[in-house]
Amino acid sequence: xTPSSTEGLIRELAxxxxxxxxxxxxxxxxAIVAGLVLVEVxxxxxxxxxxxxxxxxxIDGWFGIAFIGLVVASICGAxxxxxxxxPGRERLRNATAIAAGAALSAxxxxxxxxxxxxxxxxxxxxxxxxxxFTHTIGFALLPVAGxxxxxxxxxxxxxxxxxxxGLVGTGAMAALVSELACAAWGPxxxxxxxxxxxxxxxxxxxxxxxxxxxxxxx
Amino acid sequence: xxxxxxEAAWGTAMAxxxxxxxxxxxxxxxxxxxxxxxxxRARLFDPSAVEDVVxxxxxxxxxxxxxxxxxxxFGPWMRAIVRNATIDSYRQSxxxxxxxxxxxxxxxxxxxxxxxxxxxxxxxxxxxxxxxxPTKQREAVRMIQIEGLSVAEAxxxxxxxxxALKVRAHRGYRxxxxxxxxxxx
Numbered sequence: 397x398t399p400s401s402t403e404g405l406i407r408e409l410a411x412x413x414x415x416x417x418x419x420x421x422x423x424x425x426x427a428i429v430a431g432l433v434l435v436e437v438x439x440x441x442x443x444x445x446x447x448x449x450x451x452x453x454x455i456d457g458w459f460g461i462a463f464i465g466l467v468v469a470s471i472c473g474a475x476x477x478x479x480x481x482x483p484g485r486e487r488l489r490n491a492t493a494i495a496a497g498a499a500l501s502a503x504x505x506x507x508x509x510x511x512x513x514x515x516x517x518x519x520x521x522x523x524x525x526x527x528x529f530t531h532t533i534g535f536a537l538l539p540v541a542g543x544x545x546x547x548x549x550x551x552x553x554x555x556x557x558x559x560x561x562g563l564v565g566t567g568a569m570a571a572l573v574s575e576l577a578c579a580a581w582g583p584x585x586x587x588x589x590x591x592x593x594x595x596x597x598x599x600x601x602x603x604x605x606x607x608x609x610x611x612x613x614x
Numbered sequence: 615x616x617x618x619x620x621e622a623a624w625g626t627a628m629a630x631x632x633x634x635x636x637x638x639x640x641x642x643x644x645x646x647x648x649x650x651x652x653x654x655r656a657r658l659f660d661p662s663a664v665e666d667v668v669x670x671x672x673x674x675x676x677x678x679x680x681x682x683x684x685x686x687x688f689g690p691w692m693r694a695i696v697r698n699a700t701i702d703s704y705r706q707s708x709x710x711x712x713x714x715x716x717x718x719x720x721x722x723x724x725x726x727x728x729x730x731x732x733x734x735x736x737x738x739x740x741x742x743x744x745x746x747x748p749t750k751q752r753e754a755v756r757m758i759q760i761e762g763l764s765v766a767e768a769x770x771x772x773x774x775x776x777x778a779l780k781v782r783a784h785r786g787y788r789x790x791x792x793x794x795x796x797x798x799x
Contacts, residue, residue, distance in 0.1 A: 418681075419680050
């Protein structure tokens with residue numbers, strides 16, 4: 397290709413220019429995903445009611461750390477994923493990705509510490525783990541769909557990274573939603589029924605979402 | 615005009631382009647061109663591929679223009695797109711390795727029959743083979759080889775990325791070779 401054909405391309409690009417609606421800002425995008433999660437929280441409040449012993453669960457230090465870790469992972473993961481669809485936001489993406497990774501690690505470590513201290517059998521029966529796990533997966537569907545839609549409206553330079561980060565964030569949001577209604581107790585349950593879901597969602601969803609983003613880009 | 619002032623002006627021009635102001639957009643792209651070339655050259659080992667990547671980067675800027683937000687600085691936005699386009703082009707060229715599908719040349723097999731140029735100066739067997747191609751491949755080959763568009767211009771017209779257009783063209787060339795080979799045997 398020659399410089400003159402580049403100048404021809406510029407003329408062609410200007411000639412074919414059509415008005416576009418700017419993509420929602422990062423704050424607005426996050427608000428959309430958070431709004432979807434709030435819809436689920438409202439559904440839980442009406443359908444099941446919140447766990448009445450929720451505050452009491454914070455007495456155990458490991459639960460407090462694990463829960464706060466999930467909150468940080470959900471916010472930072474979602475921001476990291478959404479910012480990867482906006483060129484020029486790499487610093488924010490990297491910082492929030494590190495924060496989300498550290499927070500999720502803290503959650504897993506806190507659960508691990510709780511298991512070591514209380515024993516793996518402490519708390520509810522393993523059947524409750526599976527029940528909460530499936531509910532959490534179900535709660536992940538709406539924020540994941542919203543996140544994917546927003547990503548498709550952006551320009552994702554690294555689809556795999558963006559998808560993985562966002563799915564960790566939206567998976568953590570789902571884990572929080574299900575935790576609000578969950579009366580079950582115990583570090584093993586929190587890990588398998590709730591906190592493990594973001595990792596699973598990211599593991600299963602990253603490639604399909606990345607392929608979707610790549611397809612959209614092409 | 616210093617760099618921050620220039621970037622602020624580019625941001626204003628891109629905001630106007632988002633509203634459909636073609637004159638501002640053409641001026642903006644023309645002003646960006648030296649900067650895009652400089653960024654691409656800084657990352658590319660092969661000087662002969664620079665213009666190809668520059669066109670790809672301009673096309674990416676065009677496609678990503680809806681992601682620019684006027685309240686954000688223009689420079690990091692533009693540089694991130696150019697950087698990604700350069701990396702993409704490098705990966706694609708590695709993948710293609712020996713298969714050049716850029717569309718600058720195409721080595722069609724010689725037509726064994728007497729040539730009676732038809733539409734577009736093509737020999738009848740070639741024109742027939744071209745017509746038998748799937749629509750997307752035929753359009754890609756036609757735009758690059760007959761209309762003489764660059765790959766980036768053809769990609770813009772087809773509404774696909776440069777790499778997708780190259781894939782279509784490559785498949786078209788391969789199918790044409792096969793069909794012309796069958797005719798000559």
